[in-house]
Amino acid sequence: MISLISENQPLFTLGFLIFLVITVLLVFQYVVIRYGQLLFIQAIRCWVRTKRNLAKNKRVIQFKGKYPKLYVIMSRRFCLRGFYGLSLTSLCVVIGCILVLFIALAKAVATLNPIVSIDYFISAQMSLLRDSNIIDFFILITSFASTPIYVLAVLFAAVNCWVKQQRYIIVGLLIATLGSTIFTSLMKDLLQRERPANSLLVVQTYSFPSGHATTAMALYGFIAYLLIRFNQNSVQKIRVLTISIFFIILIGLSRVVLNQHYLSDVLGGYLAGAFWLTLGISITEWLSAENKIIWKVKWPISHVYMIWLSGLGIFISTLIYAKIYQFPTLS
Structure with missing residues (x-):
């Protein structure tokens, strides 16, 4: 043994x-x-x-x-009642802390601090798994944060909000997703960190921060936030949160296992995604405080089916995308 x-x-x-x-x-x-x-x-x-x-x-x-x-x-600022009290203060503190952590991590990567040595060690260990059967599983997982699936998920989420007549939610959704995408692209071009040499999938963009990790945190984090906010059952809220956290961790882990990114790239992506996710949630809560969004609404069976069909559509699309595009790019 x-x-x-x-x-x-x-x-x-x-x-x-x-x-x-x-x-x-x-x-x-x-x-x-x-x-x-x-x-x-x-x-x-x-x-x-x-x-x-x-x-x-x-x-x-x-x-x-x-x-x-x-x-x-x-x-x-410390009043418990209303959005403009402790809620807004807490969100601002969270945004500030995330930004400080991201800057510190980016600086550590740029100056080749000890975290880079850890990156290289983990990358070397993950390269030993290139012939393992688990690679297929992680290719499927990583496909959930690929650009086509990302666009499709944003579109489905926006359509569901539009049909539910909660169109102001789309503002927060776009801030979280588009903001994180643009920010990640700018940071990649700024730092220009090369990807691991033994990457399993052929990708041309730079490495830090991980776009997939950013997408997972910003997009799926915001979708989880909506599911929690609309749900009136406290137990179901916690279960949605738990499942969402695990799913986001899996996507980030897939980037390390496939040697698409170093560990610090994924951590940077999580922080970048968390920054824009918190900003998107803050805007959404502000709109809610201004009575632009109503959370306690009835859900006709047709709307429930529409949400389930959207989730099923994303899953099937991911399977097709992984089969047609991701697997052929294995190096």
Whole structure:
């Protein structure tokens, strides 16, 4: 058994990684479903107590008396009610943190920091899997974030929003998807990082950040956000979130397994996608706060079938695309 594992170490490592991700996500799903509401209530109570204690603080009182207008502006940023309070503040903080992390990662890649050595090591290990049967599976997975499927998924999502008469959602969708696509293209041309030499698929573009990872995070993340936002069942919301996270991780992992990208490329793609996803969600929530979007709507059976057919259409299109285009480009 030990000799079998040592002979197929990259394959067993990959399998263990996927198993670990599934385990963590299932534990996360269980904890949130079982204790999420209780933890949320406790967090709200803690936040209210903290605000009360701060209001009694001498320095805060002095600041309020000296700068009353600034105090009102700042206090509103932490109000739990409405979008313009804590929700908007949290989204801005998330966007800022993601941007800082992306800049730090891009700088590390450009200056050949130790993360590049890790990239080369993982790439060398993944090259040992080029004759493995799992390659076919990951080619199918990676095809879900290819340009034709990406365009088709955006089109289906936009059509469903249009039919549901929630057309302002398309604004957030386009900001998340088109913004991430343009940004990724610009960053590729700016850094001009070459792809791994032992890539399994023939691709001509530069490597950092991964366009597929960016697409997976921005597009499928926004679709997951819509499914969660329209759904009134809290348990189903958590399950959609869990499945979406796993699917996005699989797409990013496929780029590493196929040696299309280094690990840092995928991480950069996730950060770029997360930035534009959060920005798209922020715009959508702002439009919702302005009563441009209604989430609590009835779903006729025809609309439900339309969504399922859209998902089925994307899946079948991905199968066809992988068979006709991706497999013939294997190097």
